[in-house]
Amino acid sequence: MVRKNQKFLNQLNILSDGIVVVACYIFSSWLWLDVVRKNVANMASVSWSTCWAAVAYAILTVCILSFFGLYHTSRTHRRKNEALTISAANAVALAAAAAMLFVFRLEDFSRGVLAVYYVTSTILLYMKRYVLRRILRRMRAKGFNLKHMLVIGSGDLARRYMESAKADKTLGINISDHLTPDPGFAELLEEKLHGDAVDEVIMALEPSELGSTEEIIAICEKSGTKISVIPFYNDIIPTRPTIDVVGPMKLIRLRTTPLDEPFNAVLKRGFDIVASALMLIVASPIMLLTALLIKLSSPGPILFKQERVGYNKKIFTMLKFRSMRVNDREESGWSKNSDSRRTWIGSIIRKCSIDELPQLLNVLKGDMSLVGPRPEIPFFVEQFRETVPLYMVKNQVRPGITGWAQVNGLRGDTSIPERIKHDLWYIENWSFRLDIVILLRTVFGGMINQEKLGKVASEEEAA
Numbered sequence: 001m002v003r004k005n006q007k008f009l010n011q012l013n014i015l016s017d018g019i020v021v022v023a024c025y026i027f028s029s030w031l032w033l034d035v036v037r038k039n040v041a042n043m044a045s046v047s048w049s050t051c052w053a054a055v056a057y058a059i060l061t062v063c064i065l066s067f068f069g070l071y072h073t074s075r076t077h078r079r080k081n082e083a084l085t086i087s088a089a090n091a092v093a094l095a096a097a098a099a100m101l102f103v104f105r106l107e108d109f110s111r112g113v114l115a116v117y118y119v120t121s122t123i124l125l126y127m128k129r130y131v132l133r134r135i136l137r138r139m140r141a142k143g144f145n146l147k148h149m150l151v152i153g154s155g156d157l158a159r160r161y162m163e164s165a166k167a168d169k170t171l172g173i174n175i176s177d178h179l180t181p182d183p184g185f186a187e188l189l190e191e192k193l194h195g196d197a198v199d200e201v202i203m204a205l206e207p208s209e210l211g212s213t214e215e216i217i218a219i220c221e222k223s224g225t226k227i228s229v230i231p232f233y234n235d236i237i238p239t240r241p242t243i244d245v246v247g248p249m250k251l252i253r254l255r256t257t258p259l260d261e262p263f264n265a266v267l268k269r270g271f272d273i274v275a276s277a278l279m280l281i282v283a284s285p286i287m288l289l290t291a292l293l294i295k296l297s298s299p300g301p302i303l304f305k306q307e308r309v310g311y312n313k314k315i316f317t318m319l320k321f322r323s324m325r326v327n328d329r330e331e332s333g334w335s336k337n338s339d340s341r342r343t344w345i346g347s348i349i350r351k352c353s354i355d356e357l358p359q360l361l362n363v364l365k366g367d368m369s370l371v372g373p374r375p376e377i378p379f380f381v382e383q384f385r386e387t388v389p390l391y392m393v394k395n396q397v398r399p400g401i402t403g404w405a406q407v408n409g410l411r412g413d414t415s416i417p418e419r420i421k422h423d424l425w426y427i428e429n430w431s432f433r434l435d436i437v438i439l440l441r442t443v444f445g446g447m448i449n450q451e452k453l454g455k456v457a458s459e460e461e462a463a
Contacts, residue, residue, distance in 0.1 A: 010071060013132070017065060018058040020124050025054035028117035036112065061093040061121075070129075083126045084433060090122045140172025147173050150192060152216060153204035154180035157230050161204050181205065181212035186219060193223035204230040238428055258430045259397055267432055272370050276363040287357055290321055290349055297343045298325050303358055308375035311398045316367040318375060319358035323350045359401045371435040372400025373423035388416050394423045397430075404434075407441040 065071065068089040070082075098114060139145050149165070151158050158178065165173040177192055179185055192198060201220050205213065210232070220227040231237060237254055244251040258264050280287075291302045304322040307315050323346025349355040362368040368375070373394035376384070384391045405411070405422035426434070 009136075013071060013129075014062055014066075016128060016132075017062055017125060020128060021058035021061045021121055022051075022054040024121035024124060025057050025113075025117050026051065028113050028120060032112040032116050057093070057097055057117075060097055061090065064093040064096070065089050065125075082129065086126050086129075087122050090118060090125065094118050136172075137170035141169040145172050147171075148176040148197060148199045149173055149202050150177045150179065150189075150198045150200075151175055151202045151204060152179050152181060152189070152212075153202075153206065153209065153230075155204075155206035155209070157204040157206065157232065157234060158202075161202060161230060181209045181216070185212075186215055189216065190219050190223065193219065193225050198225060201225055201227040202230065203227055205232065207232050238424075240428055255393060255396060257396065257427050259427075264430070264432075268369065268430075268435065269366075271432070271435070272363050275370060276360045280360050280364070283357055283360070286354065287321075290345070290354055290357075293345045294322055294343070297345045300325065304355075306377060308399070309378055309381045309395060310367055310375050311395065313392070313395050315378065316362070316375075318367070319361055321349055321355040321358060322346070323355050356401055363401065367398075369398040369400045371402060371404075371426075371438045372398050373403050373426070374406065374419075375399035384416060388420055390424060391416075391420055394420065394427065397427055402438060402442040404438060407438050407445075 065086070068085055070085065070089065094114060094117070136145065151162055162175050162178065165171060165175060176198060179189060179192075193201070201216070203213070203216055217227060237252075238256075240256065242253045242256045244253060259268060294302050301322060304320045304324075305317050306320070308318040310316045323343065325343060346355070359368060363370055381391075403423065404426035405419040408422055410419045410422060
């Protein structure tokens with residue numbers, strides 16, 4: 001039954017998107033040409049040609065929305081950045097339509113109409129999905145549009161899945177039955193899958209139960225029932241594993257990131273080069289003044305150079321403006337808010353994160369990125385890799401001047417495991433837009449350093 005409901009909802013979603021597009025185009029033509037421009041002669045506001053153009057826009061837009069995956073429905077998938085995706089898809093659809101109108105000169109068109117149409121249609125397409133999603137969640141919470149699941153497994157994985165499904169009633173998941181792979185259970189499973197009472201089977205086997213895998217899958221396929229697998233290594237698998245094929249063998253790559261894609265890697269590196277060069281030019285007066293004040297404040301070099309562990313665990317020399325007097329505890333000493341080693345100018349530049357500016361040279365060189373996990377010195381890496389789970393995974397991308405952990409308050413004297421949790425989320429969910437968001441949050445609120453007592457100096461420098 002849920003399959004019929006889902007098919008109907010998908011069709012309704014597509015049809016309603018088409019209606020929204022047609023209505024928005026006709027409304028935009030009327031608003032811009034009749035109300036704003038007093039019905040100029042280049043295009044009738046509401047005419048048959050306008051209606052046909054609206055229908056053509058609707059078909060094109062629905063196709064492109066489908067290409068962007070906006071009709072891929074899953075009640076367990078929480079779509080993030082949906083508004084951004086709709087905006088991008090709608091922009092592509094509008095650009096394609098405008099290009100065809102211009103190239104083939106199918107009809108005259110107004111750029112004002114297109115601008116109004118883009119804004120109104122983007123807002124309404126998102127609002128329609130938001131309202132529909134809220135309605136469906138309320139319906140499911142009240143017991144309608146349920147998806148009936150049969151869970152197989154006797155251990156902790158099966159129990160946790162059932163508890164999670166029952167805890168969130170808006171998912172509309174009903175655990176209709178629960179079986180353990182005991183000897184002779186195959187006949188019972190086949191009997192329960194006969195008919196349409198079960199929509200999907202969840203196989204959550206413990207390592208000792210894996211011998212039943214092939215039999216369970218064969219029974220599900222024989223009955224035409226969908227099956228999903230919770231691997232026994234669920235707690236270590238990332239949210240987005242990928243599968244490679246070598247001959248007949250399927251390889252599950254546990255650690256793949258969006259930056260493994262060549263286009264994404266080139267985009268991020270290109271942005272780093274351009275942005276760091278521009279920032280060096282803009283910040284050069286501040287950097288020159290800082291260098292002069294450091295030289296006058298105490299004897300020693302202007303720049304503080306320190307080895308850090310970077311991309312692919314390679315050691316590089318990270319640059320900072322020197323904020324302390326030259327001492328023999330630079331690699332592992334402890335720093336306090338009232339640290340006697342700190343110079344007067346050092347306190348100021350650390351407070352405002354000006355001491356980080358020379359790292360733009362590291363970015364330009366390729367040792368670092370503007371955004372990424374903060375690098376650490378080898379002394380502490382050797383400690384954290386043994387005590388903090390997944391600590392070394394962050395070295396699969398270039399370290400950054402700022403990062404997701406830092407803009408979420410995890411700098412200074414904060415939890416290293418929490419930082420790694422945020423770093424891993426950033427790595428797995430990277431997007432160019434996310435980098436821009438992090439940079440903006442750094443500029444508008446993330447540059448003031450709140451230093452606390454009991455902080456390792458080198459680790460603090462990395463914060």
